[in-house]
Amino acid sequence: MISSLRGMNDILSDEYKRFTYFIEVATEIAKRYGFHFIETPLLEETALFKRSVGESSDIVGKEMYQFIDKGENDVCLRPEGTAGVVRAFIQKKLDRAGGIHRFFYHGAMFRYERPQKGRLRQFHQFGVESFGEASVYEDANMIMMVGDILKALGIGYRLKLNSLGDNNCMPAYRENLVYFVNKYKDSVCEDCTRRLYTNPIRVLDCKNEKCQDIYKDAPKLINCLCSSCNNDFDILKKILADNNIAYEIDTNLVRGLDYYSKTAFEFVSDNIGSQSAIAGGGRYDRLVEFLDGKATPAVGFAIGIERLMELIVMPTETRIGYYIGALEDEALNLVVKVAHKKRESDVVTIDYKSKNLKNHLKAADKVNAKYCAVIGSNEMQNETIWLKNLEDKTEQVLLLKEF
DSSP: OOOOTTTOOOOOOHHHHHHHHHHHHHHHHHHHHHHHHHHHHEEEEEHHHHTTOOSSSSSIIIIIOOEEOSSSEEEEEEESHHHHHHHHHHHTTTTHHOOOOOEEEEEEOOOOOOTTBBSSSSEEEEEEEEOOOOOOOHHHHHHHHHHHHHHHHTOOOOEEEOOOOOOHHHHHHHHHHHHHHHHTTSOOOHHHHHHHHHHHHGGGGGOOOHHHHHHHHSOGGGGSHHHHHHHHHHHHHHHEEEEEEEOEEOOOOOOOSOEEEEEEEEEEEESSOOOOEEEEEOOTTTTHHTTTTTOEEEEEEETGGGGGGGGGOOOOOOOOEEEEEESSSSGGHHHHHHHHHTTTTSOOESSSSSSHHHHHHHHHHTOOEEEEEEEOOHHHTTTTEEEEEEETEEEEEETTTOO
């Protein structure tokens, strides 16, 4: 028997209901905020992610599904969504068009990492990207949107917040951090030693407990912000406070990708074990320029769908649509014809086997239909259909043309 690859799961049954419910809720809320859908390819040039995500990241260094295709192109399955959206933004020359462009997307991502609960090799993200708006109010807009999505899904969370500074304050901080870590270079892990020479701030994101104990005394970027970054961060905190959005400052929150600057945020849950992040994002004003576009301010977030599947509070399921069946084989053609016409306005399930009324009622109940309708020889002769409302248990016989 051929099974699915490790870390790549099927979505069906109850999981499918939760998955589609999440997409529906998140899509509706993103549209309320004025965002529009974008779809990017699953397969991209490897260089896109090396230049955007950064070669210092675990994603590029260890986790990409990368290969040479038949045209000798170095390609990979997308490991995250932002880079592809930025590539499309530049390729369609929207960076030259000016104005504000807001997109949302959802789809599969791929990372070759150790599978565990809520963390798969093929997983799904819902993401949002905004281009052309430099105001910190847009950062707050993003945080509010994530909060609205999680609230609509019945998911509790804690919001972590930090500022990563910009080109004015980051270089000096980076030097201070490197100086601090070098004092402990014999004690930190191999990953931190490597990151120190590629993207030093990433050491703060290390999950090694021994390293984290050391970094408790590391200099804090939030204390080294320039006046502009500090002012933006103060405004962001005030916006959140004015809108009764609780947050906590996490000075070690740097996000896992190299392209972030200024605002960084993460939504975490205490109900999914040690891997507690369920959504995160921030500002990445330099990424469009990194990918050869015109310098454009940008901010976004992504939600890992599998991470929060078990946390979603599903609405009370209501009966919907019609189940239509035949009492005798001779009625099957008419059942199909009636169902085809009825589907112009309603959800319809049909059964291709004739059976008695009791079994049809059981089948209708199994698919959670609101109505069970059957046609037998008497109904064919009289051009009628027998109908039962499975909610209030009322029964009636209707003319087919009325049905």
